[in-house]
Amino acid sequence: MKRPAAVRRWRAFPLRVQLAALAVAMVLLALALSAVATNVVLEHSLVDRADRELVSQGRGFTDRPPPRRAVPDREALPSRFFVQRFDADGTAVGPQVDPRLRQHDYPDLPDPSEDDVTFGEPFTVPAEDGSPSWRVVFFExxxxxxxxxxxxxSEVTATLERLRWIELAITVAVLAAVAAVSSWLVxxxxxxxxxxxRTAEAIAGGDLTARVPEVADPRTEVGALASSLNAMLGHIEDAVEAREREAxxxxxxxxxxxxxxxxMRRFVADASHELRTPLTSIRGFAELYAQGAxxxxxxxxxxxARIRQEADRMGVLVEDLLLLARLDQERPLRHDPVDLRALSRDAVDDARAVQPERTVVEPxxxxxxxxxxxEARLRQVIANLVGNALVHTPPEAELxxxxxxxxxxxxLTVSDDGPGLDEVSAAHVFERFYRADDARSRQDGGSGLGLAIVSALVTGHGGRVSLDTxxxxGATFTVRIPLAR
Known part of the structure; x- marks a missing residue:
């Protein structure tokens, strides 16, 4: 349903203007009702007093004989009173009146024989010019x-007129004060x-952490609104954060x-490239053998022997590739208490057994x-690091x-006194199939995956590995793994 235009215009004003206007309107209504009531009560009071005085004076006139002249001396008659006698047949006898009154100011008296005239009951009549300014009572x-x-x-009218002007002045002053005070309070x-x-504007601007200050008692409407809004904003922020986290x-x-x-694509490409070399060698020697060479x-x-050597190398490569594939799939590892010191000593013993001439210092x-x-994977980490050092350092280097x-x-640290690596090689050392010394790595049967496996296994244990070289x-590999709780 469409609202009237006046209602729409009223709704267009700000709330503070509406509230202040309503306060002024209510006070104006109260003052108007009070003024009307005061005027009515005062008018009745003044008229009643005039009636009592009129009846009192009128009884005195009825006891006097008819006057010999039309207008008495001023001292003989109060100036506010007008006396008119009627003989038995209703003929009016000259009035007794204040000589300052003009004739058109005289009251327009009815015939005493009319039905609506009740002797002894005051009533109002107009002057002869039509203004209702006289109160009259008939006596026998x-x-x-x-x-x-x-x-x-006229005095009653003047008093009421003065009262109305006073009430108007008071009303204007009170309304001005009410307008000012109500505007300030609102x-x-x-x-x-x-x-x-302002908080809503901040939130609309993207600041979901904005909150309404606790400036009012929560027991008040505004305080309750602020508390509810803050609770709602908290839920909205949590929901948005949850959505952002989900995203x-x-x-x-x-x-x-x-x-x-x-x-995986790189893995397949690198694996294809690495497997091609031993397969080519095996096929070449097999063809030579078949041709009777x-x-x-x-x-x-x-x-x-060469076919066997290349097959072993291919087997190591395939095993390493399968391990990396499983690590890429993030298959869970075992989580058992493992002593790194004991594993490191075992790795040192293995290195001394493989190359007894090398100097390998245990923890x-x-x-x-x-x-x-x-445990098995951590052994492999240490073995790969130690084996990498044995392969890429000269025999006289200490490990x-x-x-x-x-x-x-x-x-865990594995360090050596070898030649070390330049910055470019150190940046790629944990990449798959990367060889700083390609010829030596292939000669020693390396797959180029040893350090990549170390990095993947350490990461799978929630740790990290780094190289300082x-x-x-020389070079120092450092492995950090969280301690058992």
């Missing part, structure tokens, strides 16, 4: 005549709502999926450094393995 005189006594109501009361408005999680999963796919037993044995004595992880606890982490200064 001696000998059947009648006397009409009237009193001028503005003060609506101040918290303006803070709510971030979805984005992270998408990035991980994309990264996994990228790694092995003319003697020694040549045939050499061909078979210093100390308490167990227990981490939470998969050191150390284990310690730092804070809430177990720290420089040309001519």
């Amino acid at each position: 005189g001696a000998g059947g005549d009648a006397v009409a006594v009237a009193v001028d109501l 503005a003060r009361s609506l101040r918290p709502l303006r803070r709510v408005e 971030e999680r979805a984005g992270e999963e998408a990035r991980r999926a994309e990264e996994s796919e990228r790694r 092995a003319t003697d037993e020694a040549t045939a044995d050499r061909f078979m 210093s004595a100390g308490p167990p450094v227990v981490v939470e992880g998969d 050191r393995v150390d284990v310690r606890a730092e804070g809430d982490e177990g720290v 420089a040309p001519g200064e």
Whole structure:
């Protein structure tokens, strides 16, 4: 239903203007009702007093004989009264009146014989010019005549007029004061709502942490509104944060999926490239053997040894590739208490057994450094680091393995006195199939995946691995894994 235009215009005003206007309107209505009531009561009071005075004076006139002249001396008759006698047949006898009155100011008296005239009951009559300014009462005189006594109501009218002007002045002053005070009170009361408005604007601008200040008692309407809004804003912020977290999680999963796919494509490409070399060698020696190139037993044995060597190398490569594939799929590892110090000593013993001529320093004595992880995989981490050092350092270089606890982490270091790596090689050393010394790595049967496996296994244990190296200064690999709780 469409609202009237006046209502729409009223609704267009600000709330503070509406409230102040309503306060002024209510006070105006109260003052108007009070003024009307005061005027009515005062008018009745003044008229009643005039009636009593009129009746009192009128009874005195009825006891007097008819006057000999039309107008008495001023002292003989109060100036406010008008007396008119009527003889028995209703003929008016000259009035007794203040000589200052003009004739058209005389009251327009009815005939005493009319039905609506009640003797002894005052009533109002107009002057002869039509203005209602006289109060009159009829009395029965001696000998059947009648006397009409009237009193001028101009003083009553003047009093009421003065009262109305006074009431008007008071009304204007009161309304001005009410308008000022109500505007101030409304503005003060609506101040918290303006803070709510500013908070809403801040939220609309994207600041979901904005809250309505607790400027009012929560037991008041504005205070309750502020508390409710803050609670609602808290829920909205939590919901938005949850949605953002969900979006971030979805984005992270998408990035991980994309990264996994990228790694898989690279994995397949690198694996194809790495497998091509041993397969080519095996096929070449097999074809030579089939073509009768092995003319003697020694040549045939050499061909078979090379085929076996390339097959072993391919087997190691396939095993490493399968391990990396499982790690890429983020298959869960075991989480058992594992002593890194004990594993490191075993790795040192294995290195000494493989290359007894090498100097390999075992970890210093100390308490167990227990981490939470998969023992077999952690053995592989240490073995790969030690094996990498044995392969890429000269025989005279010293190899050191150390284990310690730092804070809430177990720290394993494998360092050597070898030639070290330049900055470019150090940046790629944990990448798959990367070889700083390609010829030497292939000669020693390396797959180029040892350090990549170390990085993947350490990451799978919630740790991290780093390399500190420089040309001519050796290399130090540091593995950090959280301690067991």
